[in-house]
Structure formats: C-alpha cells, structure tokens
Amino acid sequence: MTGVNVLVVFYSRYGKTEKEALAAGVGAIQARANIRLRRLADLASLETIQADPAWRENLERMKKDYIAPREVDAHWADLVILAAPAHRLEEMERYLDSAHQDLQGKLAAVFGPIGDQATGAGLTLVTRAEEDAVGYGRRAAAEARARKAI
Amino acid sequence: MGFRALRVLNDDRVAPGRGFGAHGHRDMEIFTYVLEGGLAHDDSTGEHHVLRPNEIQAMSAGTGVIHSEFNASTTDAVHLLQVWILPSKEDVPPAYKQFAYDPSEKHNRLRLLVGPDRNPPEPAAFIHQDARAYASVLDRGKTIEQPITPGRHSWVHCAQGNIVLNGHAMKEGDGAAVSNERALQIAGDGAKGGEFLLIDLA
Numbered sequence: 001m002t003g004v005n006v007l008v009v010f011y012s013r014y015g016k017t018e019k020e021a022l023a024a025g026v027g028a029i030q031a032r033a034n035i036r037l038r039r040l041a042d043l044a045s046l047e048t049i050q051a052d053p054a055w056r057e058n059l060e061r062m063k064k065d066y067i068a069p070r071e072v073d074a075h076w077a078d079l080v081i082l083a084a085p086a087h088r089l090e091e092m093e094r095y096l097d098s099a100h101q102d103l104q105g106k107l108a109a110v111f112g113p114i115g116d117q118a119t120g121a122g123l124t125l126v127t128r129a130e131e132d133a134v135g136y137g138r139r140a141a142a143e144a145r146a147r148k149a150i
Numbered sequence: 151m152g153f154r155a156l157r158v159l160n161d162d163r164v165a166p167g168r169g170f171g172a173h174g175h176r177d178m179e180i181f182t183y184v185l186e187g188g189l190a191h192d193d194s195t196g197e198h199h200v201l202r203p204n205e206i207q208a209m210s211a212g213t214g215v216i217h218s219e220f221n222a223s224t225t226d227a228v229h230l231l232q233v234w235i236l237p238s239k240e241d242v243p244p245a246y247k248q249f250a251y252d253p254s255e256k257h258n259r260l261r262l263l264v265g266p267d268r269n270p271p272e273p274a275a276f277i278h279q280d281a282r283a284y285a286s287v288l289d290r291g292k293t294i295e296q297p298i299t300p301g302r303h304s305w306v307h308c309a310q311g312n313i314v315l316n317g318h319a320m321k322e323g324d325g326a327a328v329s330n331e332r333a334l335q336i337a338g339d340g341a342k343g344g345e346f347l348l349i350d351l352a
Contacts (some may be wrong), residue, residue, distance in 0.1 A: 027214075
C-alpha cells in the first residue's frame with residue numbers, strides 16, 4: 001500500500017477552525033494516511049492577544065499541542081489540507097507566500113475561500129471542504145493516494 | 151521492538167509542563183500505566199482525563215484518533231509506561247476506558263488491567279486482542295507463580311525496584327520476553343521489592 005503523507009495547516013484563535021482541522025485529520029487517518037498537524041503562528045501583537053482572555057487561554061493550550069509548519073513538513077507532505085476562518089486569512093496568506101517554493105506541485109484541499117491563494121502558491125487543488133470535515137479529510141487523502149499510485 | 155502482538159513498550163519520564171502534542175493513531179490498542187505524577191490526556195472524541203497511579207487508561211485507536219498527552223503538573227515529573235498492542239481486528243470504532251482500582255489489589259498479587267474478556271474476573275479495560283496485562287507490586291521475598299498455557303508467551307517489564315524472574319535478576323527498566331516456559335516465578339527483590347507489568351500473549 002502506498003503511504004500518503006497529509007499535512008494539516010490551520011489558523012485558529014478560539015478553537016473552532018482547530019476542531020475542523022482535527023476532524024479533517026481524523027478523516028485522513030481513516031483513509032490510512034500519515035498526518036502532521038500544524039498551527040500557524042499569530043500575526044497579532046502579544047498585547048492584543050493578552051487583552052482577549054478566551055484567545056489567550058486557547059493559545060496557551062494550542063501552543064503545547066501544535067508547532068508551526070516547518071519547511072520539512074511541506075517537503076514531507078503529499079497533500080496539504082488548509083483551514084482558516086473565512087474572515088481571517090492573513091496568517092494563511094502569509095504562510096502560502098513564504099512556503100511557496102516548498103509547496104510547488106503538492107496537492108491541496110482547502111476549507112473556505114482560500115482556494116485562489118492555494119493555487120496561486122503552486123498547489124493543485126483536489127477539493128474544497130464540505131460541511132462534514134471528517135468525510136472531507138478522508139476523501140481528500142484517498143484522492144491523494146490514488147494520484148500518488150498512478 | 152515487536153514480540154508477538156506487543157508492538158511497543160515505552161518507559162517515559164516527562165518533565166513538568168512537557169508532553170506529546172496532537173498526533174494520530176490508527177488500528178492500535180494502547181494502554182497507559184502511571185507510576186508517579188499525573189498525565190493529562192485530550193483527544194478528538196472530546197475526552198479529557200488526568201491519569202494517575204492506580205488507574206489504567208486503554209484506548210482502541212481503531213479507524214482513527216488524534217490525541218495529546220501532557221504532564222498535568224508544572225512542578226513534578228511524571229513517570230509512565232505506555233504499551234501498544236496490535237489489534238486482532240482493524241477498523242473498530244475508537245474507544246477509551248479509564249478506571250481506578252485500590253492499590254491493595256496489586257499488592258503481592260497480579261491485578262488484571264486489560265484483556266479481551268467482556269466479563270473479566272475483576273474490572274479491566276477491554277482490548278481487541280488475545281492478550282492480557284497485569285500489574286503487581288511485590289514485597290521483598292514475596293513470590294508469585296503464574297502458569298503459562300502451552301504455546302503462549304509473556305513479556306515482563308520491571309517498572310520500579312527489583313524483581314527476580316525465573317532466577318533472572320531484573321531492575322527498573324528491564325524487560326524480558328518469555329517463550330517455551332511452563333510457568334513464571336516472580337519474586338520481589340532488592341531493598342524494597344519491585345513493581346512490574348506482565349503481559350500474556352498468544
């Protein structure tokens with residue numbers, strides 16, 4: 001069986017998008033993919049975060065659970081699942097810009113309106129998210145496996 | 151490592167506040183035994199627990215689970231054993247069980263922790279494999295004897311202190327694979343005796 005590596009990159013402040021990203025990750029595992037979960041660092045200032053208790057608390061937890069995506073993660077991945085809130089795309093755009101070279105030719109599955117940025121960054125879009133994130137992650141990983149096997 | 155269905159036995163000490171970030175598992179029976187401290191656990195099914203000594207947590211990863219494990223304390227280290235056993239059946243629904251028992255239940259006797267029996271002789275976590283894990287704390291000079299059904303195998307891990315297994319001295323962190331024996335004789339040794347896990351395998 002061909003091993004498929006799925007990198008889940010997300011940006012979340014209060015945990016909602018994190019849940020979606022985790023669900024997509026579980027779906028990828030269901031499709032027998034290897035996964036890595038990475039959270040994008042905040043661009044906001046420390047003062048802004050400190051002033052928002054819910055954000056601050058979630059961030060403390062998420063900083064333990066996830067590191068930010070590294071160059072080696074992009075190289076490792078066959079498929080990149082991208083998740084960010086529709087109204088908060090700056091962190092994701094910054095990542096796609098900075099990881100442009102590493103992501104060239106990789107497959108991508110995206111949540112929300114980040115498809116244009118993803119294709120602009122050299123990623124090949126497999127699918128966009130539907131409501132069921134688990135099923136979405138599963139289908140995207142299976143699609144990546146099928147393409148890798150060809 | 152791999153011995154029969156036993157895939158991994160990790161003997162870990164985790165510093166205060168440190169741990170293992172979010173990661174996935176599939177088709178693996180995993181149980182955790184804490185010797186000292188507390189281990190906080192979160193997972194994608196919404197479970198949150200802190201596991202302490204004299205408790206057992208078993209997870210069937212099945213179709214897929216993402217979880218994280220951290221030392222629950224900011225001041226004290228946690229010492230834990232984590233055992234991975236290959237399941238006899240793939241694609242089972244993910245499941246968690248955690249329960250506590252009285253420390254007297256493993257004092258100078260074997261306390262069943264996990265096994266494949268739906269109605270075990272004492273409360274134990276169900277796993278999808280023909281394997282049973284027991285814990286025991288033996289005083290110095292105390293011996294227990296466990297017969298081995300022909301064709302079955304055992305793994306013994308000395309978790310703390312000292313024990314003697316069928317004449318072989320074992321200290322903390324030592325493991326022994328046992329095949330072609332009819333029985334295990336395990337004795338508490340050293341100054342304070344010893345604590346061990348015994349895993350019975352097909």
